[in-house]
Amino acid sequence: MTACKEYRNNESGSFWMCFLGGLVALVSTVVILLATLRVTGIATSLGGIQLPRRIGWPMVMLLVGMVLLIGAWPKANSPIHRRCQSAVDHLATLWRAQGLLGRLVLCALIGHGAISLAYAFELPANLNEVFLERAKLTTTPVSIREGDRYVHWEFFIPQWKKTIPSRASLAYRGQWEGPLIAYELYPRRLYLLPNDAQRLAANWNNHRWLAKKTRGKSLHDRWVDEYWFERSSWPTFDLKSFIQERGITFLLTFDEADEKTCSLLRIPDFSEDKLRNDPSAVRVDP
Amino acid sequence: MLQVILTAVVLIFLLLVWLAGWAWLEIFSRFEPKANRLLQAGPADAFLIGITMLGMASYSILWVFGTMPPLGYWAMLGLQLVLAILGLRLAIRRCQGHLEKKRSRGLWAILLIWFVVLGLFAAQLPLLGYDARAIYGLKAKILADGGSLWGPDFRDPYRLHFASNYPLLIPILESFFFRFRLLIDPNHAWCDVGVPLLFWPFVIAGTTMIVENANRLAPGWGFLAGLVWVFTPMVWRASEGAGLSGCADLPFAVFTAAAVCHVAFGWSAGNRFELLLGGIYSGAAMLTKQEGIIALGLILLTIPLNQLMEQDAKSIAGIWARPKCRNDCLLKLGFFLLGVVPFVALGRGLHAGMPQQAYMRSYAATLSWDWLTQVVNRPVVVLGFALKEFIGNHWGLVWLVLAIALLMRRKRCLSPEVRFLRLFVAFLLMSYSGIFVVTPYPLSYHLNTAYARLVLHTLPLATVILIEQLAATGWLAINRSSETSCGTLFAR
Numbered sequence: 001m002t003a004c005k006e007y008r009n010n011e012s013g014s015f016w017m018c019f020l021g022g023l024v025a026l027v028s029t030v031v032i033l034l035a036t037l038r039v040t041g042i043a044t045s046l047g048g049i050q051l052p053r054r055i056g057w058p059m060v061m062l063l064v065g066m067v068l069l070i071g072a073w074p075k076a077n078s079p080i081h082r083r084c085q086s087a088v089d090h091l092a093t094l095w096r097a098q099g100l101l102g103r104l105v106l107c108a109l110i111g112h113g114a115i116s117l118a119y120a121f122e123l124p125a126n127l128n129e130v131f132l133e134r135a136k137l138t139t140t141p142v143s144i145r146e147g148d149r150y151v152h153w154e155f156f157i158p159q160w161k162k163t164i165p166s167r168a169s170l171a172y173r174g175q176w177e178g179p180l181i182a183y184e185l186y187p188r189r190l191y192l193l194p195n196d197a198q199r200l201a202a203n204w205n206n207h208r209w210l211a212k213k214t215r216g217k218s219l220h221d222r223w224v225d226e227y228w229f230e231r232s233s234w235p236t237f238d239l240k241s242f243i244q245e246r247g248i249t250f251l252l253t254f255d256e257a258d259e260k261t262c263s264l265l266r267i268p269d270f271s272e273d274k275l276r277n278d279p280s281a282v283r284v285d286p
Numbered sequence: 287m288l289q290v291i292l293t294a295v296v297l298i299f300l301l302l303v304w305l306a307g308w309a310w311l312e313i314f315s316r317f318e319p320k321a322n323r324l325l326q327a328g329p330a331d332a333f334l335i336g337i338t339m340l341g342m343a344s345y346s347i348l349w350v351f352g353t354m355p356p357l358g359y360w361a362m363l364g365l366q367l368v369l370a371i372l373g374l375r376l377a378i379r380r381c382q383g384h385l386e387k388k389r390s391r392g393l394w395a396i397l398l399i400w401f402v403v404l405g406l407f408a409a410q411l412p413l414l415g416y417d418a419r420a421i422y423g424l425k426a427k428i429l430a431d432g433g434s435l436w437g438p439d440f441r442d443p444y445r446l447h448f449a450s451n452y453p454l455l456i457p458i459l460e461s462f463f464f465r466f467r468l469l470i471d472p473n474h475a476w477c478d479v480g481v482p483l484l485f486w487p488f489v490i491a492g493t494t495m496i497v498e499n500a501n502r503l504a505p506g507w508g509f510l511a512g513l514v515w516v517f518t519p520m521v522w523r524a525s526e527g528a529g530l531s532g533c534a535d536l537p538f539a540v541f542t543a544a545a546v547c548h549v550a551f552g553w554s555a556g557n558r559f560e561l562l563l564g565g566i567y568s569g570a571a572m573l574t575k576q577e578g579i580i581a582l583g584l585i586l587l588t589i590p591l592n593q594l595m596e597q598d599a600k601s602i603a604g605i606w607a608r609p610k611c612r613n614d615c616l617l618k619l620g621f622f623l624l625g626v627v628p629f630v631a632l633g634r635g636l637h638a639g640m641p642q643q644a645y646m647r648s649y650a651a652t653l654s655w656d657w658l659t660q661v662v663n664r665p666v667v668v669l670g671f672a673l674k675e676f677i678g679n680h681w682g683l684v685w686l687v688l689a690i691a692l693l694m695r696r697k698r699c700l701s702p703e704v705r706f707l708r709l710f711v712a713f714l715l716m717s718y719s720g721i722f723v724v725t726p727y728p729l730s731y732h733l734n735t736a737y738a739r740l741v742l743h744t745l746p747l748a749t750v751i752l753i754e755q756l757a758a759t760g761w762l763a764i765n766r767s768s769e770t771s772c773g774t775l776f777a778r
Contacts (some may be wrong), residue, residue, distance in 0.1 A: 017441065052711030094762065102761055104690045109514075112682040116517035119680075122402075130411065132523070172446050179420030179448040186427045186476055189439070190446035192644065197444055201645035205728040207642055214730055228647055228726055246438070 014072045021068025028062035031055075039125070045127060056118035063117070068150070101152065142259055146212070151259045153177050157184050161250065163264060164188050170250035171243070177254060178205060191246050196238050202229045208256060288471040293409045293480055295466050299354050300487050302366040304329075307336025308373030308380070314566075318559035329381065330495035331563065332373070333487055333545055336669065337537075338570040340366065345573065345632045348454070352436040359465050367509040375494035391538040393509060397516065401490055404522050408482040414524050416582060416735070419478075419534030420448035424479065426460030427476055430468065451640035453633065456534040459484055476723060482530045489522055489529055492540040492746055500546045500750050503704060504757030511753035514687075519680045520742055527739035528680065534574050534734045535739045541571040543746035549585055549622060553592075556614065558621045564627020572629055577718075577743065582626060584713045592706045606756070632634040647726035657724070664723045670731045672719065673743060684745070688752045694759040704754055711744050717745075731764070 031052055037043045038051035045051055052058070070081060071088030095106060136143070137154035144150070164170060169189040172178045173196045183188040192200065202225050210218040248267065255261040311327045314335070340362060347358045355640055388543045413423050433439045440450050460481055468475045503506030515521060521529045521536070529536040545567035552560030568585060572578030593615075642648070651657070676685040700708075718740045725732045754763070 026625040097526040098499065098761075101690060101694050102759075105687055105694070105756065105761065108683045108690060112514065112684055112687060113517070115679060116519060119519040119523065120517060123403065125525070127407060127410060130414065134412070178446050179414065180422070181429070182446040183419040183424045186424065187431055191442070192444050192446055194444070194644075197644040204645075204731055207731060210731055210734055213734065219732035219735070221730050224726070224728045227657075230646075231651075234644075242444075246442070246444075249696075 006249065014074065017068055017072035020122050021065045023065070025062055025065030025069060026255070028058045028065055031058040032062065032114075039128075053232070054122060056120075056122040056125075059121040060114050060118045064114075077238055081142075112247055141204055148208070148212075149257060150208075151262060152255075153181055154184075156254075157181075157260065160185060160264060161188075164250055168249050169247045170252050171248050172252050172254070173201060174252075174254035175200070175203065175256060177256060181254065189246075193239070194242065198229075201232065202226070289480065292466060292470050293483065295470065296463060296480065296483050299363075299366075299466070300333075300484070301464060302363075302370045303336040303340055304333045304487070304756070305336075305368035305371075305377055306366045307334070307338070308376040309334035309369040310335045310339050310373075312373070312376055315559050317562055326560075327563065328494060328498050329377075330493075330498065332377065333491045334541065334567060334570070335453075335563070336366075336749040337459065338541075338566055340703070341458050341570065341573060342629070343633065344497045345454065345636065346348060348429075348435055348458075349632060349635055353432050353434045354458070354461060355432060358466070359385060362462075374378045374637075378665045392539060397493070397512065399484075400516065404484070404489060404530070405486050407524075408486040409480050411479070411482040411530065413478045413532035415480050415526045415528075415531035415533045417448075417527070417534075418737075421452055422456050422460060422532065422534055423478060423481070424448070425450075425454060425457035426464055426481075429454070429457055429461035435640075440640055445643075447643065449646065450643060451637050453534075453573045453575060453578070453637065455570065456537060470475040477534075480534050482524065485530055485532065488537045489516065490538050492516075492521070492536070492543070493541065495544050495547070496746055496749055498561050499543075499551075500753045502551065503701070503750065503754040507757045508754045510756075511749050514684060514753065515746060515749045518682050518684055520738065520745065523680065525680070525696070526735075527742065529742075533739060535742050538575040538577065539572055539746055540577070541567045541574055542721075542743060543750075545571060545581070545749070546707060546710050546747060550703040552594075552622075553589060553618055553706070554702050558618075560696065561618055561621040562625045565622040565627075567625075568622075569626045569629025572626075572633055574607035577740070580717050581714065581743075582630075584710055584717065585622075588706055588709045588713065595705060595709075596702050604722070608613070609660060617624075642735060649721075649724070649726065652724040652726050657726075661723060661729075664729055665719075667729060668719050668722045668733065671700075671737060675737050678738070681741075681745075684749065684752070688748055688755075689702055689745065689751055691761075692757045694761070695756070696755070696758040697760045700759050704751070707747050707751055711747050714744055716742075 006145060033050045035053060035055045035058065036245050038053050067084075067088060070084045073081070073085075075244045076085050086272040095103060097160045098106060132188075134154070137152045138157070139155070140152065142151055164185070166187055166248060169191060170185075171193050172181065172190045173183075173193070178192070178200070179188065204224050206219070206220060216262070250267065251265045253261060253262075253263045253265075311332055315327070343365065344354060344358070344362055347361075351358070428439045428447075435441075438445055441449060463481050465482060471477070473587065491510045496515050497508035497512040499508075500511035519528070524530045524532075527533050527535055539754060546712050547563045548560045548564035548567065550565055551557065564585075568578070568582050569577075570579050612641065675681075718737075722729065722733060722737070
């Protein structure tokens with residue numbers, strides 16, 4: 001502090017930079033410590049205020065604070081400190097040597113570095129979130145997000161794996177979660193019955209996440225599905241032989257919006273009428 | 287514990303592929319006179335060519351038998367081992383020479399730490415992306431399970447198999463992972479935790495390739511280019527379409543960038559080895575994603591266009607009038623095509639007869655007047671979405687820096703290589719935008735699920751272009767006499 005004071009007499013700007021850097025570093029450190037308390041589960045809130053969970057930007061701010069502090073500190077005793085100061089000096093010189101566009105590039109590059117580093121520091125938290133999310137999906141059948149009910153197909157996978165023999169073929173009825181279910185249930189083979197294939201073909205626009213993301217605008221693209229559906233030719237099949245040729249022994253129905261319609265039926269359990277279903281695009285309100 | 291063993295096995299497998307790549311480089315460099323041999327090939331090339339040739343050999347087995355039997359996997363591993371032993375000496379020699387050149391070892395240490403962190407991250411991740419599981423992951427499981435390409439898994443339009451006729455290079459690579467798991471941990475044979483580790487070396491290879499090519503265009507600037515690329519969140523994150531999500535887009539981007547760089551340099555210098563490598567990587571891109579055919583077409587378009595912009599029309603006419611020049615051009619083109627043609631043949635041979643799933647649509651059908659009149663308002667929507675995408679957080683500010691940098695005045699003329707890269711990136715972005723305009727799928731759905739992934743294809747080259755531009759403007763040329771301190775950094 002004494003050194004900083006002496007330096008302030010020569011150049012007040014440096015003192016303030018030193019002060020600012022120190023302050024930024026201090027605040028960032030506090031935020032990081034609080035986040036550590038939250039992540040480790042020691043405390044989730046202090047005085048009724050939720051503790052922060054993310055450390056990406058606080059870490060970047062800590063770096064910025066340290067750079068300002070080191071750069072403005074009057075004495076450089078160690079070689080590393082001298083190198084850091086030299087780097088900061090170069091940066092300052094570069095700034096002064098640039099025109100408008102050059103300074104914009106410099107700012108944008110520093111911004112790029114800051115955003116990238118903030119994401120990089122979040123990496124352990126991201127991994128943790130992936131694990132937590134997967135655990136949540138596989139242990140609870142339903143979740144409510146923004147007031148909407150979401151059924152987790154991940155929850156049913158272990159049950160389906162237990163029920164369906166590992167080399168069995170099954171028919172899938174549902175939306176675009178189907179290919180993911182086919183991936184998870186492998187080596188069980190999933191097929192679409194002709195009517196269900198037509199239904200899927202008419203529903204490329206129908207995604208709840210997309211309708212939410214675009215605030216319903218994506219549903220305006222329904223005409224595209226209608227256009228191509230009208231112009232597609234669909235061969236007719238004898239359902240019984242279609243099922244027999246593929247050795248289909250189960251019908252798996254999944255609906256992300258309603259767990260009551262999710263089911264797994266054995267072939268003897270369902271009649272042909274149940275399999276037949278008029279192909280029509282399913283409407284989803286935004 | 288089993289997961290740790292599996293990770294170690296995968297790392298050894300990748301190391302073998304990399305070492306085998308050096309042997310392949312040695313073989314292909316025979317096309318060039320001894321003095322120029324291997325001058326332009328580095329560690330990134332060793333990995334990329336290793337993966338490409340492993341994929342090609344596996345593709346050949348699939349072409350003949352329609353399936354990858356367990357013996358096929360053992361044969362491939364044996365081949366890698368033999369080639370790795372041959373490539374080891376060359377790798378040591380080349381890497382020693384490579385390391386000596388590096389002045390900033392401390393900075394490389396930062397990169398090394400980052401790569402280790404990413405490796406640890408990838409080793410614990412499952413496949414997270416939709417395409418990663420529905421398109422590539424399912425194919426990998428079928429291949430590892432001995433499923434046939436002639437059977438219903440790939441040929442029944444009613445099998446729930448998303449885009450069953452997509453290229454198989456990445457599924458082949460992933461199928462090795464599932465085979466290892468079948469050996470080590472058969473109780474969890476189809477568990478995919480750790481598969482993203484296969485994409486991790488592409489991050490490293492991409493970085494090395496960008497550093498090398500940026501250094502060739504702007505000596506001393508390679509490290510900055512590598513930093514800009516490798517820390518960009520889209521390159522290493524595991525969200526949908528990003529580098530470690532398990533989608534084929536990162537490998538495709540790296541293959542395409544490597545192909546374009548080698549063709550650009552090889553064409554200017556008349557280096558047959560580089561042109562051959564460019565052709566091989568272009569072929570690898572085709573076996574990685576369907577967009578590879580677009581990339582190949584654009585390379586073939588860019589070559590004459592770049593030549594045309596280099597010389598006036600009279601000189602072009604002169605080239606064709608002079609048999610020596612004409613033969614020289616044809617020879618160069620021949621070496622490039624020599625690399626590509628086997629891949630085109632394999633791709634056509636295997637995928638041409640595969641039917642699309644019943645719910646998929648044909649792009650060829652979109653080229654009708656009736657449809658085109660329906661989508662006249664789409665270019666504006668696509669452009670608006672693109673502008674929003676380019677300032678998305680997962681890109682950092684890389685596109686903004688590029689846009690500003692391109693406005694700066696250069697102190698030297700554009701070299702033919704840089705012009706080649708710029709033309710290619712511009713054409714690729716335009717082609718992709720064109721695809722979105724005519725797409726038979728709902729535009730909103732297609733843009734939101736595919737645009738970022740496709741833009742990733744241009745990022746490696748865009749990074750090289752950005753850094754070369756900054757170097758060419760003399761951006762870092764500062765007046766050392768006006769020393770300043772941090773205190774006066776923002777004084778003006």
